[in-house]
Structures are given as structure tokens and as C-alpha cells.
Amino acid sequence: MLDEPRVVWRGTGDARGRVKLAYQTAAELTGYVITIDPARRLTLSGTIVASNPFLLTQTPLVFVVGTKVGACRWPVQTVTVRDDRLTAALGPLLERE
Amino acid sequence: MSIRVRRPTTERLELTDGDYLLVKQDLTAGEYRELMRASAKPITVTTVTGGPAPTIELDPIAAGLAMVVAYLLDWSFTDADGRKLHIADQPPAVVRAALDAIDSDAYMEVMRAVQTHQAARAAAIAEEKKTRPGPSVPDRTLMSVG
Numbered sequence: 001m002l003d004e005p006r007v008v009w010r011g012t013g014d015a016r017g018r019v020k021l022a023y024q025t026a027a028e029l030t031g032y033v034i035t036i037d038p039a040r041r042l043t044l045s046g047t048i049v050a051s052n053p054f055l056l057t058q059t060p061l062v063f064v065v066g067t068k069v070g071a072c073r074w075p076v077q078t079v080t081v082r083d084d085r086l087t088a089a090l091g092p093l094l095e096r097e
Numbered sequence: 098m099s100i101r102v103r104r105p106t107t108e109r110l111e112l113t114d115g116d117y118l119l120v121k122q123d124l125t126a127g128e129y130r131e132l133m134r135a136s137a138k139p140i141t142v143t144t145v146t147g148g149p150a151p152t153i154e155l156d157p158i159a160a161g162l163a164m165v166v167a168y169l170l171d172w173s174f175t176d177a178d179g180r181k182l183h184i185a186d187q188p189p190a191v192v193r194a195a196l197d198a199i200d201s202d203a204y205m206e207v208m209r210a211v212q213t214h215q216a217a218r219a220a221a222i223a224e225e226k227k228t229r230p231g232p233s234v235p236d237r238t239l240m241s242v243g
Binding site: 018021022023024025058066 | 102
């Protein structure tokens, strides 16, 4: 049983994660972290290095990270941007390519 | 009111030898402007008063490459060792470098495929416009009455 949010994914070094609308990039993040809370809700947070404010208002957005064996994708349910920080509620992992 | 933002959609273009390209179905206004910018080269012309005036003109060589880069998202091409040439999600400079690295026949095939796709989409969009309700134009005959 989880007592507090736990990190399930962390982008280290210069690893970049992307919030995407199909092939278009709505935001590019560094230092991103995905946590899971006791209610099994996933939350993404990271530092924005590039963003498109219009695309961030569109749906459906997905958060994509590349790995050595392919890409992992999560559906983005809500997005909040404050200064250079992006926070998003994510749905369950969609797929590994 | 009408929808003026298209959902980003991809199309797969089949090439010879079982290869394919994955391309954007259409460009956004921003992508189109970037295509125009990348297709032009600065020149200086002489004005009627004899002075120099900076302007731009279409660079046909750059325009072909710019169009391919604007549309291309991914492909099935591999290097000599059979490893996929990764261009998906790569910056334009990486895509341009990959396009420079493939052989000239392959590049011409890619360019023809993208040109054909662009022409087909232009025709399809023109067809869509015919069926889209437009602004009501006052009848000139009636306007002249009275």
C-alpha cells in the first residue's frame, strides 16, 4: 500500500519528454518526473524547454518518452502551466513501441 | 462558423521496393510559412531610382528540399548495415542530413512522392471548398436595381 506519491519514472540528464498532439509537439520537457499517489493517480511534472500554447489547449494529448527499446506513451488528462513548469494528470500507460 | 484547424493526420506513401514514407496530410499555417521562408533566398535588385533594394526570390533547389522536410515524418529507409535511419521526432537539421545521405535516386523518389501527395491534397481541399458554405454575396443584378 502506498502512503505517499512514489516516483515511477524520472527523466535524467538531458533526457527529453514530449507532450504531443499526434505528430505535433505541444511541449518539450526536461527533468520530468511521473509520480503515482495512493489513489493510483499519475502526475507528470517537468521543466518546459519549448512549448506551443495553442497545441497545449488541444486534445487528445499524449506524453511520450523515448527509451532504448522504443517509446512509452501516456494519455494527458489535464495540463497546467505555471512559468516554466508543466504539470499534468496522466492516464495509464498506453503502449510501449 | 467553420472549423479552420485540422487534426494532425498522417498518410503513408508507398515507394518502390516495399519502402514507404510517413508524411503530414496537410501543413499548418506556421509550417507553410516556414516552407516559404526555407524556399526563398535573399537577393538585391536595382530600383527605378538606381538604388539597391533587398528582396527575396524562390530558390528551386532549396524549395524542393524544404517541401520534403516540411511534410516528412518518418520512413522505412535503412543504412548499408540494415539499421533504420531514424528521422522521426528529429529536428529539421537531422532530417536534412539524412536526406543528404541517401542516394540521389532515392531522394528524387521521395521528392516526387511528396510533390504528388501535395498536389493530391490541394485538389482534395479545393473540392472541399466547393461544398463548404461560403459568405452570401449580394446579387449584383439586384444591387443595381433602383
